[in-house]
Amino acid sequence: MKESLEPSASEETAEEKAETVGALQEIVDENAEVVKDEASSTYAENAALTALPRAELDRFLADKFITITDPNKSNLRPITKFEYLPITDDKQLKPFANFKAPTPIQAAAWPFLLAGRDVIGVAETGSGKTMGFAVPCVRAISALPKKMRNMGPRAVIVSPTRELAVQSYDEIKKLTAVCGLEAVCVYGGVPKQEQRKLLKTADIVVATPGRLNDLIIEGFADLSKAAYVVLDEADRMLDKGFEEEIRKIINTTPAIGKRQTLMFTATWPESVRALAATFMQKPVKIAIGDNPSGDLRANTRIMQKVEVVDPRHKEWRLLQLLKEYSAGTKSEDRILVFCLYKKEATRVEIYIKGRGFRVAGIHGDLTQEQRSRALDGFKKGTTPILVATDVAARGLDIPDVQVVINCTFPLTVEDYVHRIGRTGRAGKQGLAITLFTEHDKAQSGALINVLKAANQEVPEELMKFGTTVKKKAHDAYGAFYKDTGDMAKTATKITFD
Structure with missing residues (x-):
C-alpha cells in the first residue's frame, strides 16, 4: 500500500507549528504586560496637591535642594504630605504616624514611582530611601487581585550586605504587616531551608546577591514575575565586585519595559552610570542636596x-x-x-x-x-x-x-x-x-x-605623599590599560599610486 505524502488532518506542517508557537508567545507577552500594568497601576494626583500654587512647590524643591532630571518632562508634583499619597486604607499610613512629612527623597520619588517610571535616587544615608522605594512597591502589589498575591515574588530588592538587607526587610515589614502581603529576607550564613519555604509565597524578596543567585540556580527563587526591581546602594552593586551577580539576577526578571527598575544610592559616580543605563528605560534622576551630579563628595556636616x-x-x-x-x-x-x-x-x-x-x-x-x-x-x-x-x-x-x-x-x-x-x-x-x-x-x-x-x-x-589621583586599574590589563572607546580620531584610508 502506497503511503500518502499529504499530511493528515491530525498533523501540523512546520509552518503551522511555528505560527502556533508564535501565537502562544504573544499571549505570554500580553499576560506579562497585563501583570506589569496591574502592578504599576495608573497614578492619579491628589486634587489638593494639584491645587497648590506652582510657586509653593518650586520653593519646596529649592529649599530641600531637590534636583529632578526627567527625559519625558512629565513634571509630576512632589508629594509633600502623607495625605497626598493615593492610599485609601489608613492602616497603610500607620508606619508614618511619628513623622510630620515625607523626607525630600520620598516626596520627589513617590509620584514617579507610583506612575511606573524607572528612577535613580541619589541621597545621603539616613534620608529615608528605604520607604522611598517600599511604599510604591507595596501599593502596586496590594492593587493586584487577591488570587495573584502570596504566590511568589512580585518585587526583588538587592542589597550589598546582610545587615543592610535585614534593615530594609524590617522597614518593609512595617508596611506588609498591615496589608496582607508577605516578605522574605534572603542572605548567606544561615540555613537555606526556611528561605526556600518562604520564597514560595513571599510577594517581596529582600536579598544579598550571592545567596539569591544560589536559590535561583537551585530553582527555588522564581523572579519571572518580579516586575519591581530595586538595587539598594546601587553604586556598590554595579561595581566590578557585584556586576556579574547583578546581571544574573536581573536577567531572570521581566525584560526592560515590562519591569520597573529602581537604583537608590548615596553617590552616583561616573564609573557606574553607563552600566546602569543598560538596565533602565528613560529613568528619572532625583538628587537630594547641593551635589546634583551625584559625584563623590563627603557630608559637609x-x-x-x-x-x-x-x-x-x-x-x-x-x-x-x-x-x-x-x-x-x-x-x-x-x-x-x-x-x-x-x-x-x-x-x-x-x-x-x-x-x-x-x-x-x-x-x-x-x-x-x-x-x-x-x-x-x-x-x-x-x-x-x-x-x-x-x-x-x-x-x-x-x-x-x-x-x-x-x-x-x-x-x-x-x-x-x-x-x-x-x-x-x-x-x-x-x-x-x-x-x-x-x-x-x-x-x-x-x-x-x-x-x-x-x-x-x-x-x-x-x-607630602603627593596629590596625584591614581587611575583605577582595568580588571584584565591592570594600570597599563588605556580606554580608547571615546577616541575621536578614526583610521584613514591610504591609496597608493
Whole structure:
C-alpha cells in the first residue's frame, strides 16, 4: 500500500507549528504586560496637591535642594504630605504616624514611582530611601487581585550586605504587616531551608546577591514575575565586585519595559552610570542636596581630621582617641572603628577589650547570629564601641554615632566617604578621624580632593605623599590599560599610486 505524502488532518506542517508557537508567545507577552500594568497601576494626583500654587512647590524643591532630571518632562508634583499619597486604607499610613512629612527623597520619588517610571535616587544615608522605594512597591502589589498575591515574588530588592538587607526587610515589614502581603529576607550564613519555604509565597524578596543567585540556580527563587526591581546602594552593586551577580539576577526578571527598575544610592559616580543605563528605560534622576551630579563628595556636616602616623604606633594612637572621646560622653554616644581586613578587626577588638573598653566586632568571619548580636548591642548603646570592616560602611542606620575612626584607610576613597557617612546623620554634626600611614600613600591624592571639596583642613604631612589621583586599574590589563572607546580620531584610508 502506497503511503500518502499529504499530511493528515491530525498533523501540523512546520509552518503551522511555528505560527502556533508564535501565537502562544504573544499571549505570554500580553499576560506579562497585563501583570506589569496591574502592578504599576495608573497614578492619579491628589486634587489638593494639584491645587497648590506652582510657586509653593518650586520653593519646596529649592529649599530641600531637590534636583529632578526627567527625559519625558512629565513634571509630576512632589508629594509633600502623607495625605497626598493615593492610599485609601489608613492602616497603610500607620508606619508614618511619628513623622510630620515625607523626607525630600520620598516626596520627589513617590509620584514617579507610583506612575511606573524607572528612577535613580541619589541621597545621603539616613534620608529615608528605604520607604522611598517600599511604599510604591507595596501599593502596586496590594492593587493586584487577591488570587495573584502570596504566590511568589512580585518585587526583588538587592542589597550589598546582610545587615543592610535585614534593615530594609524590617522597614518593609512595617508596611506588609498591615496589608496582607508577605516578605522574605534572603542572605548567606544561615540555613537555606526556611528561605526556600518562604520564597514560595513571599510577594517581596529582600536579598544579598550571592545567596539569591544560589536559590535561583537551585530553582527555588522564581523572579519571572518580579516586575519591581530595586538595587539598594546601587553604586556598590554595579561595581566590578557585584556586576556579574547583578546581571544574573536581573536577567531572570521581566525584560526592560515590562519591569520597573529602581537604583537608590548615596553617590552616583561616573564609573557606574553607563552600566546602569543598560538596565533602565528613560529613568528619572532625583538628587537630594547641593551635589546634583551625584559625584563623590563627603557630608559637609562631618568634621574630617587626618593624622599621619607611624604604622607601628597606630593602635597606641587609637587607644588614646578612644579614651579622649569615651570619657564623659553620653551613654547613647557611640564610636565606630573601621579596619580593612577581618583578621585586623579581630586583633584590634581584642586589643581594645584588653584595655577595659566595652567593645564588639562585626566582619565576614563571624556567624550571622554573632554579627546581629554585636550590631544590636551597638545600636542600643550597651556596647558603645564597634570594630568593623566595610560590611558596616554602607547604608546601615545606626543613630548617634559620635565618632568614626579609620584605624586603617580603605582600598578606595569611595569606601572612605561611605565609612565616615555613619556619623553626622539626620542633620547632626559628626566627627571622623583617619589614621593615615605611608602604606596608604597611593590614596593621598583622592583623599586630599575629598577634604578640599568639603572645606576641611589638609595636613601638611598628607600633602607630602603627593596629590596625584591614581587611575583605577582595568580588571584584565591592570594600570597599563588605556580606554580608547571615546577616541575621536578614526583610521584613514591610504591609496597608493
